[in-house]
Amino acid sequence: xxxxxxxxxxxxxxxxxxxxxxxxxxxxxxxxxxxxxxxxxxxxxxxxxxxxxxxxxxxxxxxxxxxxxxxxxxxxxxxxxxxxxxxxxxxxxxxxxxxxxxxxxxxxxxxxxxxxxxxxxxxxxxxxxxxxxxxxxxxxxxxxxxxxxxxxxxxxxxxxxxxxxxxxxxxxxxxxxxxxxxxxxxxxxxxxxxxxxxxxxxxxxxxxxxxxxxxxxxxxxxxxxxxxxxxxxxxxxxxxxxxxxxxxxxxxxxxxxxxxxxxxxxxxxxxxxxxxxxxxxxxxxxxxxxxxxxxxxxxxxxxxxxxxxxxxxxxxxx
Numbered sequence: 001x002x003x004x005x006x007x008x009x010x011x012x013x014x015x016x017x018x019x020x021x022x023x024x025x026x027x028x029x030x031x032x033x034x035x036x037x038x039x040x041x042x043x044x045x046x047x048x049x050x051x052x053x054x055x056x057x058x059x060x061x062x063x064x065x066x067x068x069x070x071x072x073x074x075x076x077x078x079x080x081x082x083x084x085x086x087x088x089x090x091x092x093x094x095x096x097x098x099x100x101x102x103x104x105x106x107x108x109x110x111x112x113x114x115x116x117x118x119x120x121x122x123x124x125x126x127x128x129x130x131x132x133x134x135x136x137x138x139x140x141x142x143x144x145x146x147x148x149x150x151x152x153x154x155x156x157x158x159x160x161x162x163x164x165x166x167x168x169x170x171x172x173x174x175x176x177x178x179x180x181x182x183x184x185x186x187x188x189x190x191x192x193x194x195x196x197x198x199x200x201x202x203x204x205x206x207x208x209x210x211x212x213x214x215x216x217x218x219x220x221x222x223x224x225x226x227x228x229x230x231x232x233x234x235x236x237x238x239x240x241x242x243x244x245x246x247x248x249x250x251x252x253x254x255x256x257x258x259x260x261x262x263x264x265x266x267x268x269x270x271x272x273x274x275x276x277x278x279x280x281x282x283x284x285x286x287x288x289x290x291x292x293x294x295x296x297x298x299x300x301x302x303x304x305x306x307x308x309x310x311x312x313x314x315x316x317x318x
Contacts, residue, residue, distance in 0.1 A: 010034040013150075017107070018171050021151065028147040029128075036145045038174070042104070045211040048203070055199040057191070058208040061184075066213045066220075067253075072099040073111075073221055074253050074280040081112040081160065085268035086284060088293040094165050104177040104214050105221060106144075107170030113156040114149070119265060122240035129225040132241060140219075140226035177214070184209040220251050228258035235310050236263040244276075254278030264303045268296040272307045 009020040013035055033040075076096040079085045088096075097108045105111060114128070121127045128149055131139035143149045152170060160166050169176065188205025191198050232243030242262040249256030249271065257270040257278065271278030287293045299307075 007034060014038055015174055016171060017110070017150075017152070017173050024147045024151050026148050026151050029143075030147070031142070031145050032147060032150070033145075035150065039145075042211060043215055045207065046215055048207045049212065052201075052204040052207045054208065055204060057198040058188075058200045058204050061205065062208040062213040062216075065184075065209055066217050069099065069103040069213075069217055070220065070253050071280060071283050072096055073103050073105060073217075074255050075284055076100050077105070077108055077111045078115065078255070079268055079280065079284070081108045081157075082115040083265050084159075085266060086288070086293050086296045090163070092292050093163075097166055097169055098176055101169050101173060101176035102180040103217055103221075104174075105218065107152070107173040108166055109154070109157045109160055109170040110152040110173070112160065113153045116156045117153065119262070122238075122242065122262065123229060129222075131226050131229050136226050136230075139229075140222050143225075177210075181206060181210045221255075223248055224252060224255050224258060228256060232256070232259070234259050235307065235314075236260070238262045246277075249277060253280040253283075255280070260307075264299060266297055267299045267303075269299055272299055272304065273311070 009023065010032065011034065012019040014037075077100045080088070080093075080096070100108055100111075118127055118129065123130045123132050125133055127133065129139045129143040134142065154161055185202040185206040187202075188200055188209070189202035191205070192201040228243055228245055228248055229241045230243070232245030232248070234241075234243055236259055238259060240262055242259045244259045245256040247256065248258075254270050254277065255261070257272070257276050260272045260276070261267075261270045268284055269278055269281040270276075271281065284293060284296060288296055
């Protein structure tokens with residue numbers, strides 16, 4: 001009976017992340033296959049492209065949905081909910097929380113709590129997704145498959161717990177992705193009927209627009225865990241092994257300037273030099289001009305001067 005109860009609780013967590021939360025072993029790093037089965041099936045569903053085929057519209061939609069959600073993850077899940085590098089009103093806070101949740105990377109409170117923990121213990125034994133303590137695959141896609149990676153440490157996000165709408169999104173974290181998938185399927189069916197020249201339909205749009213786009217988005221996001229602490233250059237001598245990587249910065253809209261970020265995580269901008277492309281910051285700047293967000297925290301003058309000095313020293317040595 002205990003085993004059956006365990007199975008049922010893990011299945012219930014697919015829909016309600018707080019189900020049986022008092023039974024979680026927050027120290028366990030054991031792979032929980034049943035709980036992460038939807039994540040596994042999400043990857044397997046990408047193989048359906050061999051049955052649905054492709055169309056220019058479906059692939060283009062997948063790329064656009066990737067870009068919009070990457071911005072929501074980097075700009076809001078990371079730079080807003082985790083680090084509060086700018087301000088916005090409650091309406092836009094909710095809008096971007098929903099958009100970020102559509103990426104199927106759990107809720108904003110869970111995301112922010114784990115990221116704040118990461119900064120406090122970066123590359124130490126307590127850092128759950130450090131590649132220096134668990135290896136590449138663990139830091140990339142293994143850490144959240146255990147119970148220790150599942151729980152939301154509410155003490156780390158007390159500032160956000162006062163918003164019931166954020167708690168709701170965080171608790172029922174599968175709801176928004178499910179609605180997004182259903183909406184994309186419906187769009188595909190509508191286009192098949194009203195614009196058959198596009199050559200798409202519901203199943204094709206679902207596979208490309210949601211399954212493929214979401215899986216690529218996930219692996220791009222977590223590459224910062226697994227690669228940005230081993231691959232790249234170190235401008236700043238931070239206590240961890242964070243690194244800057246141009247290619248990862250392109251893929252993740254600026255998150256690849258990870259050593260910069262660990263030097264001064266309070267900045268809304270992670271590309272500290274003009275040539276360090278930070279697409280997320282450019283988007284945030286536009287939103288600030290539209291008065292959707294405000295008070296973007298800059299790179300402090302002392303850190304900017306330190307950046308210039310270190311770059312000059314590196315050029316001199318070379």
